[in-house]
Amino acid sequence: MGSPRRASCGSGAVSRDLAAWLARELTPVTLRELSAAFGLTHPDSACNLIRRADRALLGSRLLRDEIEAIRHRPPKTGNRI
Numbered sequence: 001m002g003s004p005r006r007a008s009c010g011s012g013a014v015s016r017d018l019a020a021w022l023a024r025e026l027t028p029v030t031l032r033e034l035s036a037a038f039g040l041t042h043p044d045s046a047c048n049l050i051r052r053a054d055r056a057l058l059g060s061r062l063l064r065d066e067i068e069a070i071r072h073r074p075p076k077t078g079n080r081i
Contacts, residue, residue, distance in 0.1 A: 013052075014052075014053075014056050014063075016038070016049065017049045017050070017052040017053035017056060018053050018056065018057075018063070018067065019038075020034060020038060020046060020049035020050055020053065021049070021050050021053035021054070021057075021067075022067070022070065022071075023037070024046075024050055025071070026071070030043075031043040031044075031046045031047060034046040
């Protein structure tokens with residue numbers, strides 16, 4: 001059975017996991033930097049976020065489609081007039 005804390009987080013936990021996964025995929029950020037950005041104390045904690053995101057993506061075609069759409073968006077380039 002899952003941890004009560006994890007279960008109470010709802011979709012916010014999945015969102016956080018996916019944000020970490022995207023950051024790892026789309027940027028050259030290290031696990032140490034990723035952990036710090038997410039307020040985690042150990043680089044292995046970022047690995048756990050990424051691992052959970054991988055599981056969520058494997059289990060949901062909708063999530064995979066949304067992630068692919070995000071990955072193919074053109075990057076924003078500062079202020080546009």
